[in-house]
Amino acid sequence: MEQIGAIAELIDALKKLPGVGPRAAQRIAYQLLNGDRSDANRLGEALLKATKTVHRCARCNNLTDGELCSYCSSHNRDDSLLCIVESVADLMVIEQSLSYHGRYFILMGRLSPLNGVGPHEIGLDKLLERAGEPEVKEVIIATSFTAEGEATAFAVSELLSKHYPQLKLTRIARGVPAGAEIEYTDVNTVAQAMLNRRVRESD
Template sequence: MKTPTSLDDLIDALRCLPGVGPRSAQRMAYHLLQRDHAGAERLASSLAYALGHIRHCEKCNNFTEDMICELCRSQRRDAALLCVVEMPADLLMMEQAHCYQGMYFVLMGRLSPLDGIGPREIHLDRLVKRAQDGVIREVVLATNFTVEGEATAHYISELLSNKGLKITRIARGLPVGGELEHVDSGTLAQAVFERREIS
């Protein structure tokens, strides 16, 4: 029996989500169509709204509805500190740990040549420009302790060396291979407090 084209399209569209294979996408589609029309409509409208209104902050590159996000506009943050993280989830984890009061730059990824992700894809040109704004004094590298995260931190430290900035890396209170969004707040706070300068 052939399924309707629109159903095939919905199943295929759901497969773009990370970790969602053909069977999971099929179950989701059937659930939304059979049991949760209101949820499906809310999902469709929220997604359409987000696509039309959410952009990248001009300063930190995080998601926002404004040109400059609320965090970057805050007068309570230490404008001389810039923390570089891979993803918005990492920024949220840093904020939940209450261990850092500076500014951020979100790369939206990490260097991964095998996946075709180079310096341009993670906006390193914008990061260098931001770090040289005359206000930033220290750049805290808080990329994940994965092979790609370490390579990204090393690449950034090389880019920013000789720019008159203090470059630090969060301490290895985090497990090797661990990712910030999956670490408890106490471990993350300890890692930030024990950050060290990269020589």
């Protein structure tokens, strides 16, 4: 059945969500619009509110509706550790693994020169500033073990070792399979990788 107008627009928007294919999008759209509309209204209002109030944390790039996110403003985290991840989704997986209690810095993606994504686009200048704060003693590079994630890890470690030779730079261990995204790795593997992190060899 071909959809037109507002329903088609809704289905089209839902199809863009991660893990939602055309059939699921159709199912969700009809579920939202059938009968009682309270769920649909709640979703619409929550989405609108979030898009207006949520922004990047000034310190780590996490998403927050305060000035600083909960990880940056918490008094119960180890200031000497700074873990670098590619996305908020990766941060969430590391948090769920319960293997880390330091601070975070979220890159705005990973280096992809062919797509025009360079050091500036992923926020390496902001990272340089953050990692240079005196309380930071160890930077843990937790980018994915994909080609782009590895290239990003290399660029980060080159940059930081050049500017801050006293800083300990570690990379989460290879328990995470080659080519794997942190986001889709199970939390036990991530916990192991964090515990077995290694000091980066200078190449």
